[in-house]
Every structure is written in C-alpha cells, then in structure tokens.
Amino acid sequence: MIEYPEIDRYASLDSPMHRFDPRAKIIAFIFLIFSVVLIPDLKIAFIGLFFAIFLLILSRIPIFFVLSYMKWVAMFVLSFFIILAFTFPGEELAKFYFLSVTAEGLYTGSLITIRAFSAIILIFPMIGTMRFDTTIKALDRLKVPNSLVQILMFTYRYIFVFVDEFQRIWTAMESRGFKLRTTLYALRTIGNAMGMLFVRSYERAERVYQAMRSRGYTGNPKTLVEFEIRMKDYLLAVSIIGFAISLHVVSFVGVV
C-alpha cells in the first residue's frame, strides 16, 4: 500500500554519472534543471529533453524505473496539457462539438510538458546515481545549513521505520475486515490509525533523542566522508553548466 522510497535502487551501477563527484554533480544538475524549466521555446525545450535523456542513458538507469516515477508529474502536467489545449485562446485547429483545440494551447501545453519531463528525468542521473545518504552528505559539504541537513538525514532514516510501522497497522486493520472507502466511518478510522502513528512517532522521537544524548549529541554530528573532486569532475560540471547556459543564449538570440 505504501512504498519505500527507492530512488537510489541503481546507485551501485557504474557509469560516468556514478563516478561524478557528488558535490559537482548536484551543483551542475541543479543549474541544468533550472535552465530547462525556464526555456521559452518549444524546439529548444526538445533539445533540453534530449540532453536529459542522453544523461539518463549515460547513467545506465533503466528507463522503466524512471517511467514508474513519472506518474505524478505526468498526471499533473498532462491534465494541464489537455485543459490548456482546449481552453487557451488562439487559432482554432480542430473542433469537437463545442470544444476547440488551439495552436497556442497545444504549443504552451507541450512546452510545459516537455520542460516538466526534462526536469524529472534529470533527477535520476543526479540523485539516482548515488546512495541517498551520499546526497545528504554532499549537501552538507555544500554548506546547506547544518540543522536542515540533520533534519533531512534523520527524517530520511525514519521514513523506513514508519513505512513498516504504518504498513503493520494497516495490515492489522485489513485483517479485521477494514476496507478503505470514502465513507465517514472509514475516514474517521483512518484518523485514529494516523493518530496512533503520531503517538508512536512522538514516543519514538523521545527515545531517539535519549539515544542521541547518551552518545554525546551536541547538535552537530559530523560525518566522515571524503569526496574527492578531480579535474574531470570540474570539466564535466563546467560542460553541463555551459550547455545549460547555451540553451538560453540560443533561445535569446533565436538561432534555431
């Protein structure tokens, strides 16, 4: 019913993206993602999408895995696409009864969709090529405020514990005949089950805090990771950032 987060299932493969220094990788990709989501032109947006797919292929992460993660974004953007196609004012292309598809609508809808897909695809060569704990440590090295990094780290850790816990509560409910429906009774029961989850998490929070204190927690747990940034990492990062910039230069100048 509830799935584990598994974005890093393919973190143990080997590829240029896997070997990319985590810090440089994150900087370069964040830059690239910002770049692709702001492309104003559909043709250039396609170039961005192809580049994203190229990086994905380079990372050797299987496509089916990526597709399974795209359903939320697809749901959001495609419903936008459909609504925009029919409601965006502009030149009429086709008419179904009283609804008409406009060229501008299709153009804007496609632009949004392509940009959104590029952005989510880029998550995989970035985050999917290292274990999530490495990502967190890299964020720490990138000087993201330490308290946020800690919260991120501990939150991530306990997601697994609570997925198991909630799953067990849910199984116990089902085995006593409960069915998830949209009735008042069912919603209130879910409220109880969630309340129980929060009570347990509150109590666990207390125990975790005690366990941390008994090992001398002072609010600043450093982790000992060595990232080694080499020439090739700089080169790779610079080329990705360069590509990101050129996407905008090109659309500004209007060469394509």
Next chain:
Amino acid sequence: MRDAITVRNLSYTYPDGTKALEEISLEVHEGERVAIIGPNGAGKTTFLLHLNGILHGTDGQVEVFGKSADKEKREDIIKDVGIVFQDPDDQLFMPTIFDDLAFGPINLGLPEEEVRERVEKALLTLGLSDYENRCPHHLSYGEKKKAALAAVMSMEPKILVLDEPTANLDPRSRAELIEIIKGLNEREGITIVTATHDVNAVPELADRVYVLNKRITAEGTAQKIFSDVELLKETDLEVPEVFKLFEVLQCFGYNCEELPLSIDDAIEHLTRTVENEGGHIHLHIHKHTHDEVKKLKSKYEHHKTNK
C-alpha cells in the same frame, strides 16, 4: 477430521524481489494446535499473512475449510481466521478498548446489539471486563497483548493465528497468555496456529510443529523435531531446556526412549521410569559419559562455533 487449513505449493516473493516463501505445503486439522518455528527472516510472519488472504501467494493456494483464500470474498475468510500480530501496538489503534474490540464486528456489518454482546464476551474471556473504557495505549505490555487477543476474539474466529504471542512478556503475563490460549483450544475447540521463537512454550502450545525456513524443512511432533540433531544444526534451532537436560541425564545412564519437553512431562516421565525400573533410577558415570557429554555440549553450541 476435517482440514481447517490446507496449503498447497505456496510461494511468495515480495515486490522488491525478496523470496520469502517457497513451495509451502501443509495442513492443519480442525481443533489442532500447530506451531511454526524457524529463524529470524524465515518467512513465518509472511506465511501467517496468507492465512486470511492479506497476502496472496505468487504461486500455489491456501484453503480455509475448503474455501480458497484467494478467490472467495475475503470477508468470508476473515470471519474464520483471526490473526493476532506480534506487536499489540500495531493492532490497538482506537481510543478505548471497547472501540478496539468492536472494530472487527462492526466491519463484519453486525447489528449493534450483537457487536456489544461479542465485545462483552471477549472481555470476559480475557479477564478484561474492567478495562472496557481504558485507553489501550496506556496499558502495560502484558495487558496490551491480552487486549489485542480480545480484539480478535470478538470476531469469533474458528482459527486463531498468533505471531510470537509470548515475546517481550514478563513471566507472569507469559504464563497467563499461554493458559488463555490453551483454554480457547480446549474449551471452544478453536484451531491454533502459532509462530514463535520461544521453544520452551512450544510443548505447551502445539501438538505438532512445522519447521519453516523459506521452505518447510521438517514436520512432526515436538518430540520428533527436537530429537533430529541434523535438522537442529541446519536450521539453527534451539531445544527446550528440559529436553536438553534429559539428554544430559541420558549420558549419565538415564534410560528412556522419548525425552520430555516440559516440567510436567518430566515429572510424569520420572515417575514412570522409576516404576518401570523397579522402584529406582541409577545415575552414574560410565565409560562414555564424558565423551557423550562433550558431544552433547558441542551439539548445543553450534551457535557459537558457526559464528
């Protein structure tokens, strides 16, 4: 006797690819008490979840009183099979004990009058009548375990499935719970399936034992299972302390075929042996005693040496 549960070639793989069960076949007769033992991660909990159709095997089938647990409507199976989970906190999520006990019957769609009756009866059976309006979260661990069992009993199942009923209990609560479970079987004829690590409780809770380690690796009376040295080593099983001790006595010349598994057994056994052997038992150190003892010790210390 009719079969309460029949499992044929059941295999199960978790969505993440973990093979948890492989070709399990077993049957539990009506009114029987069966224990399932095996190491951590052997698939005991996974198996139990198949018995009321919460999980469906990737292959094979499970039948409860002849009705398939896969195809029929799940509600039918749930009525017959009640599962008590290991951690009572997973099961008690309502603000009061009453609500928790009423949860199952309400889901079965029973009329309010009957729901109340069943709750009362379950409270009585478990000796929890004073607890009706207490909040389960604030009970002691032993009381929570009883409340979790009560919450399943209010559904009046014919088969009771228990996952680690004695874990984490203090000795008093443990003994109480064992008595209650035995009583449900004896007085109400409820079929009992227990998964447990607590080998000392096995003789009390089961007539027959299945050893599970992804597959069923052995089946038989507790006697038979605990006497099978090879099996014990392979599956890293533990043996009841009483049984171990009688093996020690054997090295000292105690003479018997079937070793006792519990204190009660032991008393009976000693009495019988004394009577059979003309009024007394002789223990002594004979030629092989020391060797035998050494062998015996190494047998039970496989844990340590395998490390």
Next chain:
Amino acid sequence: MRDAITVRNLSYTYPDGTKALEEISLEVHEGERVAIIGPNGAGKTTFLLHLNGILHGTDGQVEVFGKSADKEKREDIIKDVGIVFQDPDDQLFMPTIFDDLAFGPINLGLPEEEVRERVEKALLTLGLSDYENRCPHHLSYGEKKKAALAAVMSMEPKILVLDEPTANLDPRSRAELIEIIKGLNEREGITIVTATHDVNAVPELADRVYVLNKRITAEGTAQKIFSDVELLKETDLEVPEVFKLFEVLQCFGYNCEELPLSIDDAIEHLTRTVENEGGHIHLHIHKHTHDEVKKLKSKYEHHKTNK
C-alpha cells in the same frame, strides 16, 4: 573492588505523575555483571536511563566511579557508561552503520584517525566488518541489535548497560549476542548491567541479580533469588527451567544444596554429585515424593491460580 555504580535513595516520578522508581539503592562493582529483573512496567528502563544522566532522579543520587551523574558535566559520564536500548531502531539513526558507529566518538571530540580506529575495532568485535557501508534499514533484526551494541562499543565505555538484549532474537542470534556480551566482560573487563525478562539468560549474563518492582525487592546471586519461594510469588518471577527440573529431581531424592541454573552448571553438578556419592546417584519415589511434587507444581503455577 571499586564501585562502578553507586545509587542512593533514587526516586523518580514522570512528569505525568507516574511513580516509576522509589528509593532505589544499589551498587555495582567494577568488572561485575549484574542483572535487573522485574515485571513489565517495573521501572527497569526508567532506572537504566538514570545511569548516564539522561534522566535525573526527583530525589537521591547516582554516582559513576565516584562522580555524581547529576552534577558533573554529563560528557564525563557518557564516556564511561554506554547504554544499548531495547529497540535498535531507536539507536541507529544515522544513514550508514559506519556513521552510526562514528557518531559517539566524533561527539567525544576525538581526532578523525582515532574515530576510524575505534569504528574498525567495534566492527571487528561484533563481527560486522562487512557491514560498514550498509544502511541500517536493510539489516535483519539480529544484525541491527549487534550494530546498536557496536555503536555503543565504539565509545569504549567502561560500563555497558543493556536493556533487554535478547528480546525478539532467534536462538542463534540470541546465543551469539550472549557470547559477545560475556566476551566483553571477560576479555575487556567491562562492567555489565542488564535488564531482562529472559530468565534463562540470567545465569549466563549475571553474577548478581537485583529484583526491581518500583523498589528493589531483593538482591543476591541468581541461586539465592531463584530459591526464594516467597519472593518469586510476590514478584511473579519465573525461574530458569534447569533450576525447576533439579527441584523436581530433589523430590525424587536427588541430594544437593545449591541447584544449578544452566545446562553447563547441571553437567558439572551431576558429575560432582556422582563423584561425592560414591559413583552413583539414586533416584526413587519415596514417601513424600508425590506431595513434594504437588507442592512444587503449585509453586510454579502461581501464575495460573492468581489470575
């Protein structure tokens, strides 16, 4: 011998008004192994949390190697006393096993080189060397338990405090963990304080036992505690199975003062008795055997009758 832990008149009331501890006084000597037993809700966990200054008694005091756990800087106490919590998930809060083991030493302000050394050593002691880079959520329960212990060992405490170390483990993992804990005491002289329900593990893990039930109700060797019939009844304690069985043997005329608590003890005991009694032991049914057995049974069944 120097006292590792001295507790004087310690009382503790939770903020919500629950009185958990009342006037506890006890001491643990350096290098000693002490078990604390008592029913669910007796305050065992609450007590352990006082030993490194996580909780501070509403009254009374706790001293560790003569330093008060209340007043001194907490860091000093933390260096000396390592607590292993019951649920390993509470304690493994870092993303990898390595980070978890390094957490304590880093907080102690050790240089990186030494942190790494300590982590390596702790991994080696617990046999977890291959696990360094694994994530805790992918480990089995037994492995998590060992990792939690390792995370405390990397702080190199002089006193190790364990809350239910054997709970929920399968027999193999249980035996492994007991061996490891015994080894830490024997080889490194670490003082061990264990809270547990697992009476069969008490003889292996403790030289001395305190019975806790809000107050300390008894103190002594496992021998002494388990022989105290009144105490057992009052506190609803359980007795190791081996001990029970030798009481049965006594009814059949087995002659001894001190009853053994574990299988190893039992073997030694039998050997010695055989030798003392001129080469053999005689078991028979004498005049009082049946009465004695009946009495004995009722003694151990107080759980059932008290219900």
Next chain:
Amino acid sequence: MVHISDGILSLPVLAAGWAITIALIAVTLWWSKRKGSIIEEIPRLSVMTSAFFVASLLHIAIGPTSVHLILSGLVGIILGILAYPAIFIGLILQAFLFGHGGVTVLGVNTVNLGVPALVAYGIFKAGNKLIPSESITSKAVLGALAGGIAVALAVALTAGSLCTLGKEYTWAIKALILYHIPIIVIEAVIVGSVVAFLVRVKPELIGSLGGDRK
C-alpha cells in the same frame, strides 16, 4: 495536486517562492532557538516529520482517481511554527524520492503548504483560547476547521501562483480548484479525528514542538 511540477512557473515566481521560504525557515528556526534549544528539537522534529511524510503517502480513492493527503493543517497543529521547516524537508524528500513536485518549485510549494500550516496553527491556538472548553468534540471541530481551512488556503495559494502565468490559464486553475473541493472535506474529517484521538490519548503531543513545550 497541490504540488506544482517543475516547468510551469516563471522565474520571478520561482525566485519569490525561494526568497519567502528561505526567510521563513530562518525566522522559524531562529524563533524556536530563542524559545529553547534547537538541539533538543532536531531529533524530535525529524522523527515527527518522517511520520507525517509516511502518513501523507496514503492514497484515498475518490471516484476514478486517488488522492493523497496533504496534512499541512495537522502538521501546523502538532509542530507549531516548526511546521514550516518540516514541510520544506518533506517536500524535498517528495521531490527527490518520489518525483512528486519538483526541484525548482520547492520554494513556491513550501510557501503554498507551509503558510497554511502556520495559519492552521494560529487558528487552532486562537480557537483554544476563545473556547476554553476541554471537550473532545470542540477540539475535534476546531481541528477539522483548521485542517479544512489549511487545504483551502493551500489550494488558493497554488491557484494564485498559477494565476501569475496569465489569464489564459483560468480554466486550468478552475479545474484545479474543483478537483480539490472533496479533498478539503476529506482532510477536515481526518484532521478532526486525529485531533480527537490525540486529545484523548496523548494531549501533550499537540503543539509539542517549537518552543510551546514547557
């Protein structure tokens, strides 16, 4: 869904989102530091944030689609002002671990869910002062109100951020609002019953972080 995806909003909106979010995180963390030690709160806040994260993964079917809960009202009621950083962390994880929402819109999405959480906290606190009744029903109703308003506000803010794209998007925004109306009701019921549960079982949990602890 109230998580806007990447690729839709314009640069000024994205930038404004990040600016407000960074400022609010800084302020809330500073505020709770002032009231007590943030060191104490980090482990607690993290563990609670995980629980919220997991609860929000639950899907409830409405007609042909399924919705997942937003729970920002509840986060506010329980975590107080620290709800804001908690929601930020939750959204980072949603984006990175489940591809839900997006990276560039994190700032905007945090504003859209985090501000309603703070408002819900305010409503619940003010309501408790106004109606000093200790009755479970009144607390539950208050919780439901705060929970419902939080979702409504989140939808309004989300619609607002989309409005910046121009009036060509009106229909899309209307559809979004329509889609969320049942969710407002569902969340109100669930938050109300969670609050009723907590009041009975663990009242100290409500408003337990962010300096409200004694």
